[in-house]
Amino acid sequence: MKVIAPAKNDQIQKSDNKQSDTLGLFNSTQLIIKEAVQKLGYNDDVYELLKEPLRTITVRIPVRMDNGSIKIFTGYRSQHNDAVGPTKGGVRFHPEVNESEVKALSIWMTLKCGIANLPYGGGKGGINCDPRNLSFRELERLSRGYVRAISQIVGPTKDIPAPDVYTNSQIMAWMMDEYSRLREFDSPGFITGKPLVLGGSHGREAATARGVTICIEEAVKKKDIELQGARIIIQGFGNAGSFLAKFMHDAGAKVIGISDAHGALYDSEGLDIDYLLDRRDSFGTVTNLFTDVITNQELLEKECDILVPAAISNQITAQNAHHIKASILVEAANGPTTLEATKILHERGVLLVPDVLASAGGVTVSYFEWVQNNQGYYWPEEEVAEKLRKVMVDSFKAIYKTSQAHQVDMRLAAYMVGIRKTAEASRLRGWV
Ligand code: NAD
Numbered sequence: 001m002k003v004i005a006p007a008k009n010d011q012i013q014k015s016d017n018k019q020s021d022t023l024g025l026f027n028s029t030q031l032i033i034k035e036a037v038q039k040l041g042y043n044d045d046v047y048e049l050l051k052e053p054l055r056t057i058t059v060r061i062p063v064r065m066d067n068g069s070i071k072i073f074t075g076y077r078s079q080h081n082d083a084v085g086p087t088k089g090g091v092r093f094h095p096e097v098n099e100s101e102v103k104a105l106s107i108w109m110t111l112k113c114g115i116a117n118l119p120y121g122g123g124k125g126g127i128n129c130d131p132r133n134l135s136f137r138e139l140e141r142l143s144r145g146y147v148r149a150i151s152q153i154v155g156p157t158k159d160i161p162a163p164d165v166y167t168n169s170q171i172m173a174w175m176m177d178e179y180s181r182l183r184e185f186d187s188p189g190f191i192t193g194k195p196l197v198l199g200g201s202h203g204r205e206a207a208t209a210r211g212v213t214i215c216i217e218e219a220v221k222k223k224d225i226e227l228q229g230a231r232i233i234i235q236g237f238g239n240a241g242s243f244l245a246k247f248m249h250d251a252g253a254k255v256i257g258i259s260d261a262h263g264a265l266y267d268s269e270g271l272d273i274d275y276l277l278d279r280r281d282s283f284g285t286v287t288n289l290f291t292d293v294i295t296n297q298e299l300l301e302k303e304c305d306i307l308v309p310a311a312i313s314n315q316i317t318a319q320n321a322h323h324i325k326a327s328i329l330v331e332a333a334n335g336p337t338t339l340e341a342t343k344i345l346h347e348r349g350v351l352l353v354p355d356v357l358a359s360a361g362g363v364t365v366s367y368f369e370w371v372q373n374n375q376g377y378y379w380p381e382e383e384v385a386e387k388l389r390k391v392m393v394d395s396f397k398a399i400y401k402t403s404q405a406h407q408v409d410m411r412l413a414a415y416m417v418g419i420r421k422t423a424e425a426s427r428l429r430g431w432v
Pocket of ligand 1: 359362363
């Protein structure tokens with residue numbers, strides 16, 4: 001690994017791929033939903049219902065800043081479909097959050113819950129802000145303000161939030177506390193991803209990466225690759241990416257590249273993951289400590305066996321899909337690969353494990369947390385891990401089988417498996 005040096009590179013790298021994504025997240029999601037619904041034999045009414053969330057609200061959140069001024073933030077909560085049960089999904093704090101992204105993400109949560117067979121529909125929320133420029137107290141006021149603004153439509157039996165990009169267990173704790181004050185009863189089941197002492201679940205923090213790890217273990221079997229010694233590149237070194245790097249390293253794989261918003265580190269001999277984990281900050285930033293940094297785009301195109309985008313959306317597009325050299329691509333992030341790129345990779349024989357399957361470990365353990373909150377009885381870590389493994393292995397197998405049986409790529413297969421439960425529940429309720 002290259003020598004550490006004083007921070008030089010403190011600029012956040014801008015993704016320049018957005019323009020090449022002709023459809024956009026929301027439209028491409030609708031397109032695959034349509035294809036999946038048709039393949040499953042449902043009529044157009046089912047597609048008309050499922051193509052949009054049932055409800056999306058935009059809220060304006062006034063926050064008193066530390067300097068005494070007031071700043072108004074815009075937030076969203078989208079609930080895709082609650083035919084199966086309450087909606088469920090994370091809240092992200094990011095400067096690029098917008099309504100159409102939150103809507104698409106809520107549909108993906110329906111798919112994830114369907115794939116993992118959880119009794120939920122999909123929800124998602126977000127606040128357009130840059131938490132890296134907010135103080136601890138400003139973050140607390142913003143988190144509490146968001147809960148006050150959406151309190152009418154959320155709750156342990158209505159819609160259950162969770163962490164996502166740039167939100168963590170502390171933010172969940174503030175949100176839960178605010179909700180408990182509004183409702184005047186203790187309600188740990190209102191939100192998941194809480195600290196352990198406030199009713200969080202063992203294994204929740206690392207759940208997404210554990211789920212991705214299980215998908216990688218299943219995917220390498222299909223490609224006859226030994227995980228021991230396999231070369232892995234991970235884009236993103238936050239919650240999902242850093243735990244995954246650790247798990248892969250511990251499993252004997254060679255993590256040869258990692259990145260964050262500032263750039264990427266690459267070493268064909270393998271990076272010192274323990275050292276990098278030790279030096280990363282709470283936002284998943286570590287590359288700013290190094291001088292020998294390449295760009296995120298360069299990293300994605302490096303030779304490797306397994307590539308895991310674990311940062312943001314629209315990273316692999318029609319522009320760079322031909323240059324991806326991995327034989328397995330596992331999407332830990334939501335929406336890192338565009339629809340055009342998915343087709344290119346599928347034609348090239350790359351095994352793509354889609355986001356709605358690969359990152360379903362997070363919502364699965366969130367479900368376990370909610371169940372534990374509801375019964376007031378808490379499980380040891382091994383029990384959580386064992387239950388998660390079963391869900392992920394069964395989900396991977398079901399989707400792989402569907403893709404083979406219908407001769408479709410893994411993304412369409414995942415949509416078919418994921419949408420079936422909500423489509424059927426909506427039909428049985430007489431909605432369509
Ligand atoms: P995080 O905020 O903990 O980390 C995000 C990482 O991405 C950081 O290392 C950050 O530096 C990096 N990043 C940000 N902008 C970037 C850019 N332009 N280029 C390259 N890297 C950039 O977030 P997380 O919780 O690890 O989530 C990462 C992805 O995984 C997201 O797409 C999220 O939706 C998805 N996901 C997370 C969970 C979960 O439980 N944490 C569950 C399901 C899906």
